[in-house]
Amino acid sequence: MDILKEISENLELGDFEKVSLLTKKAIEEKIPVEKILKFGLIGGMDIVGEKYKTHQIFLPDVLMSARAMHAGMDVLKPFFIREGMPNSGKVILGTIQGDLHDIGKNLVGIMLKGAGFEVIDLGTDVSPEKFIETAKKEAAYIIGMSALLTTTMPMMRKVVELLKKEGLEDKVKTIIGGAPVSKDFAQSIGADAYGYDSTDAVESVRKLFNQA
Ligand code: B1M
Numbered sequence: 001m002d003i004l005k006e007i008s009e010n011l012e013l014g015d016f017e018k019v020s021l022l023t024k025k026a027i028e029e030k031i032p033v034e035k036i037l038k039f040g041l042i043g044g045m046d047i048v049g050e051k052y053k054t055h056q057i058f059l060p061d062v063l064m065s066a067r068a069m070h071a072g073m074d075v076l077k078p079f080f081i082r083e084g085m086p087n088s089g090k091v092i093l094g095t096i097q098g099d100l101h102d103i104g105k106n107l108v109g110i111m112l113k114g115a116g117f118e119v120i121d122l123g124t125d126v127s128p129e130k131f132i133e134t135a136k137k138e139a140a141y142i143i144g145m146s147a148l149l150t151t152t153m154p155m156m157r158k159v160v161e162l163l164k165k166e167g168l169e170d171k172v173k174t175i176i177g178g179a180p181v182s183k184d185f186a187q188s189i190g191a192d193a194y195g196y197d198s199t200d201a202v203e204s205v206r207k208l209f210n211q212a
Pocket of ligand 1: 099144145146150
């Protein structure tokens with residue numbers, strides 16, 4: 001069987017040990033890491049999401065798959081992060097308040113670090129106040145927010161509003177992303193940028209720094 005399909009299937013089954021081993025094997029077979037991520041790991045997670053939506057699997061199954069996804073990402077991480085790259089700016093990253101999804105946010109963090117940015121990852125369930133307090137403390141130019149739930153997306157607007165209220169909108173720029181988030185939504189809340197995926201997020205962050 002195609003090794004990427006095997007990774008995807010074992011991710012669906014939540015077998016983190018096999019996902020880790022197969023990801024290592026795929027690297028040994030010289031399959032490009034971007035391909036392993038896109039078609040093996042993310043491909044598997046997309047199927048998990050679809051099956052969860054249609055009630056073919058349940059929350060504990062999704063948790064097991066998430067654990068397997070992390071195991072695969074741990075193997076790929078060193079290939080995305082090139083050591084010794086100069087820092088080109090600080091980004092405060094986190095999943096917005098009420099939301100515990102962190103796989104996509106972690107991926108964005110890995111790619112940003114790989115591109116040479118300094119990433120301060122606040123984790124999940126991050127309040128608007130915490131984002132702003134940290135951006136001020138760290139003198140960071142960018143706040144990056146992730147949301148995976150339609151119910152938590154609106155909380156991102158609060159960060160943009162608070163920045164305006166504190167007169168910081170020129171000093172701190174915002175980028176948002178996550179499966180339910182769109183470019184239109186980003187514009188509607190006054191965010192400065194939108195990232196469709198981790199590669200697009202890096203491009204958008206780069207553009208924001210270039211405009212600074
Ligand atoms: Co949840 N979940 N989940 N879940 N979960 C979704 C999001 C859902 C769509 C599933 C479904 O119904 N099909 C659904 C949301 C529906 C909605 O809002 N309309 C859902 C739900 C309902 C829930 C719970 C409410 C379930 C419950 O309790 N009844 C609950 C909420 C808990 C909470 O957060 N408060 C919940 C819980 C969980 C788990 C804990 C079990 C687990 C998360 C584990 C973890 O993250 N550590 C989980 C998972 C794994 C998923 C799915 C299956 C996969 C998400 C994922 O990791 N995708 C998801 C279904 C789906 O999305 N297909 C689902 C892979 C990841 C690489 O993609 O995160 O989209 P993604 O990130 C991408 C881009 O979006 C973008 O780049 C990334 C890389 O390409 N991106 C950014 C992300 N952040 C960015 C930031 C940027 C730029 C780009 O700039 C800063």
